[in-house]
Amino acid sequence: MRTPSIYSQDDPISAALQPASDETETERKARLEQEAEAKRISEEIDEELRLERERIKRSKGDVKLLLLGQAESGKSTLQKQFQLMYKPHTLEQERASWRTVVYFNVVHSIKHILNVLEAWDDGLEDEIADMDDSASIAPFTSRHIITMSEQPSPSTSLTSSPHTATNGLPSSPPRSEAIEEAARVQNGAVPIAPIRRRLTSLVAADKQLADRLSGGITVSGSGKGGVFVRSGWQARAIENALGRVKRNKRTSTDADTKPSRESISTSENADDALVQEVGRLLESSKEDIQILWSHPTVKALMTKRKLKLDEWSEFFLSHITRVAAPDYIPTTDDILHARIQTMGVAEHVFDVNIHGKSVAWHLYDVGGARGQRHTWVPYFDDANAIIFVAPVSAFDQYLEEDPRTNRIDDSLQLFTQICSNALLKNVHLVLFLNKTDLLKNKIDAGVRVRKYITSFGERSNDYETVIQYFRAHFLQVHRRNNENRRVLYTHFTSVVDTKTTQRIIGNVRDSIFRGYLQSAALV
Numbered sequence: 387m388r389t390p391s392i393y394s395q396d397d398p399i400s401a402a403l404q405p406a407s408d409e410t411e412t413e414r415k416a417r418l419e420q421e422a423e424a425k426r427i428s429e430e431i432d433e434e435l436r437l438e439r440e441r442i443k444r445s446k447g448d449v450k451l452l453l454l455g456q457a458e459s460g461k462s463t464l465q466k467q468f469q470l471m472y473k474p475h476t477l478e479q480e481r482a483s484w485r486t487v488v489y490f491n492v493v494h495s496i497k498h499i500l501n502v503l504e505a506w507d508d509g510l511e512d513e514i515a516d517m518d519d520s521a522s523i524a525p526f527t528s529r530h531i532i533t534m535s536e537q538p539s540p541s542t543s544l545t546s547s548p549h550t551a552t553n554g555l556p557s558s559p560p561r562s563e564a565i566e567e568a569a570r571v572q573n574g575a576v577p578i579a580p581i582r583r584r585l586t587s588l589v590a591a592d593k594q595l596a597d598r599l600s601g602g603i604t605v606s607g608s609g610k611g612g613v614f615v616r617s618g619w620q621a622r623a624i625e626n627a628l629g630r631v632k633r634n635k636r637t638s639t640d641a642d643t644k645p646s647r648e649s650i651s652t653s654e655n656a657d658d659a660l661v662q663e664v665g666r667l668l669e670s671s672k673e674d675i676q677i678l679w680s681h682p683t684v685k686a687l688m689t690k691r692k693l694k695l696d697e698w699s700e701f702f703l704s705h706i707t708r709v710a711a712p713d714y715i716p717t718t719d720d721i722l723h724a725r726i727q728t729m730g731v732a733e734h735v736f737d738v739n740i741h742g743k744s745v746a747w748h749l750y751d752v753g754g755a756r757g758q759r760h761t762w763v764p765y766f767d768d769a770n771a772i773i774f775v776a777p778v779s780a781f782d783q784y785l786e787e788d789p790r791t792n793r794i795d796d797s798l799q800l801f802t803q804i805c806s807n808a809l810l811k812n813v814h815l816v817l818f819l820n821k822t823d824l825l826k827n828k829i830d831a832g833v834r835v836r837k838y839i840t841s842f843g844e845r846s847n848d849y850e851t852v853i854q855y856f857r858a859h860f861l862q863v864h865r866r867n868n869e870n871r872r873v874l875y876t877h878f879t880s881v882v883d884t885k886t887t888q889r890i891i892g893n894v895r896d897s898i899f900r901g902y903l904q905s906a907a908l909v
């Protein structure tokens with residue numbers, strides 16, 4: 387007699403699928419195993435569907451808030467401020483994993499500076515020679531060494547072939563040369579060629595750090611060589627590192643690859659051989675990095691805007707002594723300044739308490755680069771609110787994805803699309819005119835808006851006039867696309883500033899709640 391199976395005698399399809407009458411005992415066993423496995427998978431899918439249905443049912447009363455805006459506008463930084471306010475312990479748990487990002491930001495910035503210096507050395511001398519104050523630019527390569535009092539020793543360990551450390555990176559250079567040159571930097575005439583050579587090992591870590599963060603995924607359009615990460619990368623970084631630490635413990639006898647302390651916390655475990663090696667390289671290179679960062683040639687190229695550094699590069703290079711310390715753990719301020727590009731849409735859930743009511747807020751932090759924007763649309767359907775983040779300091783910058791498009795222009799176009807989108811017509815709309823601190827710095831440094839935005843005309847180039855001018859443009863876009871006569875809540879922000887941002891988040895929360903309660907007919 388056959389063991390009862392999933393096949394039904396009445397169903398013609400089942401009949402066709404019936405086992406052959408001459409089935410052997412081994413075949414029968416294999417078939418039953420397959421059937422059991424198919425049943426298990428089917429039940430698993432049913433259970434997943436049931437949970438999803440429940441989740442959707444439960445989330446009916448939740449608030450869904452989208453953070454929208456172009457790349458680098460500050461969406462993820464704002465998300466971190468929400469996290470700091472409503473789930474600070476989770477930021478604590480991931481603190482150590484941000485070390486990899488900070489190291490990547492530093493290494494990538496150094497690589498960029500050296501590349502620009504090299505390009506200048508290769509072909510831009512004439513252009514620089516035309517600069518009015520080119521005399522103040524110090525020489526930086528072997529071909530240009532003229533004013534230094536003493537030539538660097540040609541026989542450093544890095545002029546010979548560098549040896550290789552445990553993780554495949556060349557080992558750190560000796561520090562004597564760097565210290566010697568630190569003394570000479572006062573003259574503003576330190577040659578950069580030996581510094582470049584000594585930083586070779588550190589710069590070589592750029593790609594490995596990028597791969598570590600992105601999990602090897604390259605996204606077209608990441609022009610500056612930035613890294614795109616998917617939601618949950620911090621947890622994966624910790625898991626990854628734990629796996630690596632365990633593997634290293636099992637397989638290696640090399641003391642360097644083992645964790646330095648016996649009992650280390652989970653967050654400290656988010657550190658692996660690569661990150662430790664980069665930490666060591668940074669520590670031994672910090673004088674060189676300082677010399678490079680304060681080098682008159684670098685400063686002159688920056689003043690002349692031949693070398694453009696991102697805000698996070700300047701932030702971390704200015705704090706290099708702290709960042710390159712052997713026991714470095716990122717501060718909250720460091721985490722807020724660290725830069726990593728969002729890929730797709732990352733969901734963060736917070737329990738928000740207001741007037742004794744606890745409501746789950748789903749915050750959707752999206753990737754803002756043009757190639758990422760198609761991923762936003764599925765979230766428009768049931769969104770309650772949007773915070774549109776527009777970086778007003780970006781008036782003199784162009785899109786990475788399309789270098790002909792001015793960033794303010796792109797923000798205005800994007801805001802037009804959001805305001806006029808039919809799916810979003812009832813959504814509570816908040817506008818953050820962000821990076822006001824950087825806008826102030828630019829205006830104070832004498833950057834003229836008119837040069838980049840001709841319509842600014844003869845207006846006074848002061849902060850108040852400029853910010854009101856940009857605000858008026860966004861308000862105009864809103865007015866022209868406002869059939870439903872909804873209110874636009876506008877805030878001037880600098881989302882790296884925790885105190886003011888958290889106050890603004892409080893205001894936004896209250897205004898969203900008012901609208902939410904009204905629409906839910908609970909008042």
Ligand SMILES: Nc1nc2c(ncn2[C@@H]2O[C@H](COP(=O)(O)OP(=O)(O)OP(=O)(O)O)[C@@H](O)[C@H]2O)c(=O)[nH]1
Pocket residue numbers: 455456457458459460461462463464697698722723724725726727728729752753754755820821822823824879880881882883
């Ligand atoms: N000084 C300053 N820096 C800011 C401000 N807002 C964001 N930043 C920095 O700008 C960089 C980019 O910010 P992110 O929050 O990563 O930008 P994003 O909008 O999430 O970018 P994508 O994920 O690519 O869409 C980070 O290094 C932030 O620290 C601000 O108001 N002031």
Ligand SMILES: [Mg+2]
Pocket residue numbers: 461462463726727728751752753754
């Ligand atoms: Mg982001």
